[in-house]
Amino acid sequence: MQRYSRTLSFPGSLALALLASAVLSACGGGGDGGSPAAQSTTTAANAPAAGAPAGPADKPVATVAPACSGCAAVDANTYAGSGIGVWQSTNATAAPVDLPISIKGLAGQDVTLVFTNPTGTVQTMPTVPLTASYFPTVASSALQPDDGTEAVKRRIADFNRDGWQAMAGVRGSGPNSAVYGGQPTLSAAAAYAPGDTRTWYHSNNTPHLAQLIRQDTVASDGTVVNFWVEVSEFGTGKVTQAIVDALYAGFVPSGKIYDMLKSMGGKVWGPHNYSNLISGSVAQPVDIVILNFDNNTTPFGMVGYFYARNAIKNDPTNNPYSNDSVSLYLDSETLYLGGAAGMKAMLLTMAHEGMHMQNFYRRAVVPTPSYAFATWLEEASAMMMEDFASQSIDPTYNAIRDVRFKDYIGYKAGSYNCSLLTWDPFGAACDSYSVSGSFGGFLDRQLGLAFYKHLLTNFSSTDSVAVLDASIRSVAPDSSLGEQLRRFAATSGALMKAPSPAGFGFPARAEGGFTMPVIDPQALLASRTLTQSVPSVLQPYGSLPVVRKAVNGTYGETIKVPANSTLSVVIQ
Numbered sequence: 001m002q003r004y005s006r007t008l009s010f011p012g013s014l015a016l017a018l019l020a021s022a023v024l025s026a027c028g029g030g031g032d033g034g035s036p037a038a039q040s041t042t043t044a045a046n047a048p049a050a051g052a053p054a055g056p057a058d059k060p061v062a063t064v065a066p067a068c069s070g071c072a073a074v075d076a077n078t079y080a081g082s083g084i085g086v087w088q089s090t091n092a093t094a095a096p097v098d099l100p101i102s103i104k105g106l107a108g109q110d111v112t113l114v115f116t117n118p119t120g121t122v123q124t125m126p127t128v129p130l131t132a133s134y135f136p137t138v139a140s141s142a143l144q145p146d147d148g149t150e151a152v153k154r155r156i157a158d159f160n161r162d163g164w165q166a167m168a169g170v171r172g173s174g175p176n177s178a179v180y181g182g183q184p185t186l187s188a189a190a191a192y193a194p195g196d197t198r199t200w201y202h203s204n205n206t207p208h209l210a211q212l213i214r215q216d217t218v219a220s221d222g223t224v225v226n227f228w229v230e231v232s233e234f235g236t237g238k239v240t241q242a243i244v245d246a247l248y249a250g251f252v253p254s255g256k257i258y259d260m261l262k263s264m265g266g267k268v269w270g271p272h273n274y275s276n277l278i279s280g281s282v283a284q285p286v287d288i289v290i291l292n293f294d295n296n297t298t299p300f301g302m303v304g305y306f307y308a309r310n311a312i313k314n315d316p317t318n319n320p321y322s323n324d325s326v327s328l329y330l331d332s333e334t335l336y337l338g339g340a341a342g343m344k345a346m347l348l349t350m351a352h353e354g355m356h357m358q359n360f361y362r363r364a365v366v367p368t369p370s371y372a373f374a375t376w377l378e379e380a381s382a383m384m385m386e387d388f389a390s391q392s393i394d395p396t397y398n399a400i401r402d403v404r405f406k407d408y409i410g411y412k413a414g415s416y417n418c419s420l421l422t423w424d425p426f427g428a429a430c431d432s433y434s435v436s437g438s439f440g441g442f443l444d445r446q447l448g449l450a451f452y453k454h455l456l457t458n459f460s461s462t463d464s465v466a467v468l469d470a471s472i473r474s475v476a477p478d479s480s481l482g483e484q485l486r487r488f489a490a491t492s493g494a495l496m497k498a499p500s501p502a503g504f505g506f507p508a509r510a511e512g513g514f515t516m517p518v519i520d521p522q523a524l525l526a527s528r529t530l531t532q533s534v535p536s537v538l539q540p541y542g543s544l545p546v547v548r549k550a551v552n553g554t555y556g557e558t559i560k561v562p563a564n565s566t567l568s569v570v571i572q
Contacts, residue, residue, distance in 0.1 A: 063099050064089045064569055067490075068501035072571065079105040079555075079571050084501055086490055087569040091561040096126050099561050101569060104554040111548040111555050112494035114568040117538035118482030120421065120465060125538050126560035132530065132547040149294075149302040150425070156203060157375060160308045160360060165369055167312050167319055169276030192226065200228065200289050201321040203307055203329070208291045213244045216252045220259050224285035225252050233292050233332040243335050243343070247288065250347040250393050255513065257347075258286070260389050261354045263512075265456040268358045269311070269326045272365045276313055278324055287327035288350070290335065299338035304330045304349040306356040328353045344397045348386045351393070355385040359456070367459055374464035375423040380436035384452055387444050391515040400444075401519045404437030405506075409492060409524055413531045416493060420485075420541035421465070441519065442488040442506060443472070449512045451475045485541055486566050493545030494570035495521040495528060522572075538562055 064087035066073035072083035079085050091097045103111075117123045192198070192212050199207045210228040217224055227248060229239050251257045261268060271280040278284065293302055306328055314322040328350060334342045359381060364372040373381060383404060390398040408415050411431045418430035420439065425432045444452060455471040469481040490496065491504045498505055498520035506519035530545060538544060548555065551571075561567045 064101055064103075064567070067568065068504065071501040074105070077102055077104060079103050079109070081105050081107060083572070084497060084504075085569075085571045086501060086504065088486065088490075088566055089561065090566045091563060094563050096124070096560045096562055098558050099567060100556075100558045102554060102556040103569070103571065106551045106553060106555055106571065108550045108552055109571050110494075111551050112570045113546045113548070113559060114489050114493035114543055114570065115538060115546075115562060116486050116489040116543040116566045116568065117540060117562070117564070118485050118566060119564050120540045121564075122537040122539060123562040123565050125535055125544065125562055128534055128546055128559060130531070130534065130546060132549050152203060153302065153305070153425075156305055156307050160306070160356070161372055161375070161378075162369060164308045164312060164364075167276060167309070168274040170274070172273040172275065197231065198228075200230075200291065200323055201310075202291055202293065203305060205321045210289060210291065213241065214248060216248060218252055218258050219254050220262065223258065223283065225258065226285050226287045227290070228287060229290045230292055230332060233290065238336050239290055239332050240336075244290075246343060247330075247346070247350070251288070251350050255392065257351050257354060257389060257393065260351070260392065260514075261358055261385070264385065264388070264453060265355075265358050265362055267361070268354065269361050270366075272361075274365065276315075276319075277365065278311055278313055278326070284326045287323075287325045288330065289323075289325075289327055290330045290332050292333055293329075293331040294333075297333065297337070299331075299334040299342050300345070301334075302331065303334045303345060304328060304353050306353045306360070308360050311360070326357065328357065344394050347393045348390060348397075348399055351385050351389040352382040355382040362456070363459075370462040371459055373467075374421070376421055376432065376436050377464040377468060379423070379433065380440040381456065383433070383437035384440040384444050387441050387516055388449070388452065388514045391517065392513075398517050398519075400437055400441035401506075401517060404434045405441065405492070405519055405521070406524055406527060407431050407434035408438040409495065409521070410527045410529050412529065414529050414545075416489070417531070417535055417539050417542040417544050419539040422539075438492065439485070439488055441516075442491065443484060445506050445509045445516055445519075446484065446487070446503065447472065447475050448509060449514060481541075485543075486568060489543035489545075490568040490570055492521060493543055493568070494572065495525055496570060497522040497572055538565060 063076070065076055066086070067088040068084070068086040072080035072085035073087055074080050074085075076087070085103075087103070089099055091099075113128070115125070115128075192215070194212050194215050197209055197211045200210050202208055208230045209232075210230045211234060212226055213229050213234065214227045215224060216227075225248075227244050229244065233239050249256070268286065269280060269284050309319060309321070310323040310325050310327050312319050312322050314320065314324050330346055330349065335346055336342075338345065356378070359373065359378060372378070383399065386399045408431070411434060412429055415430050415432075415434050418424070418432065418435050420435060422430075423432050424430045451471055451474065454474045455468065458467050458471050458474075460470050461467050465481065472479055472481055472484055487504050491500060491506070496505055498518055499507065506521070508518040509516045530547060535544065548557075555571070559567060
């Protein structure tokens, strides 16, 4: 999914069946990547030289420091014998450095080394022996065939980011409701009643006749919400009244998706000063339009989108396919062929695409387009909205826990060493949805509601990296984007058990009427994939976990840490 359009992997047996059918080739099983000598991870610390007098061993020079409090990291060289211990060391120089590590007290625990690049540039990755690698032949590692939707999503995303400006008309110094030809635009809320029909243009410019099935009013501010269904898609065996009513129940009533969106970031549409955007001076309805996107008799794929061209007034010459509407679009086949998983996905799609719609108005239209989030942060913000909203919509489903994090640790060799800044959904090596979504879910649970609201309304910079860093510091002044990334990388790279030490993990969080469930990374151990070869570089804001299995006694090894990078050592 690109910035304003949403594609899902989805949970359950249906997901596994469909993904399995998409496997293009079986992936080879693991194997160790180092020589037998390199695989030995239990050493004697500071053994005396031959012929030297026997005596107490000197304590090794401290090279890593405990990075958690009240945890199993007793000191720089001692593990408590059970529980979770985290140590870290940062190489702030421009060259790799050798880091001797010696930690005693282990009794069969795994040691995970996590290399993290907390900078926006690639860092050369030195050689490190691999003593555990996993690349199971399961659906999570399978290629997904491109059915053509990626190009569509890219086109919508590009338009939503900056293409709309060429059609938006004159930007005045104050709110302006002028339109093409000088005719005023009235709110469409009063123009239609249930049973009425009108033509809606899909993103591919094809016309679809749809009927207004139900019309409701949000109690908190009087906004009208219209549910339209393509005429040929409504009825028994397709989109039924019960399906529409379920969408209503998730979106309109007090405390549901519309109210949650508004409480997070304000109105989804309102006054502005562009001459060719639909009026913000009168109340506009929110139209939820259910169309058959591709007539492929298959659920999922591209399940929903927000397309900014519909908020630009229709003009026969300049914008003939605009729907003159503040609107979201949902795929009908996912609703009636996707079963329970399809409805769960679609409810959160309304929250996800609703955030894109709100971001477009709040961050691009009202201030200036330069404040629009970069794609990676735009998508993160929408998936974070899903995270906050999930338990209020369906307590059994959370997209970060059930989809994004599972994909993050299981897609190909894991999406660990994937640049946070490069948008590459379901790519050859990386899945950017799982990267942005998983990191967003970590920030949600560690920093909470105040952080998220600050992020949505933070106009301190037009640089998305700087915006995210400033919002982190707004609630954790001693922290930073780099620090949160290191903690996230240690959590996800080691599949840290829940409960984790403070500052790590995905703990449950409830505040302001929002509840996010705990995510236990260790529960996903069977689906984790690890690299079979050391990459040449650490990507910007990327990481790389390397596992030493079942170490007894003292873990000792000298590790070369890349320039401007951090090594985390997790024992559990």
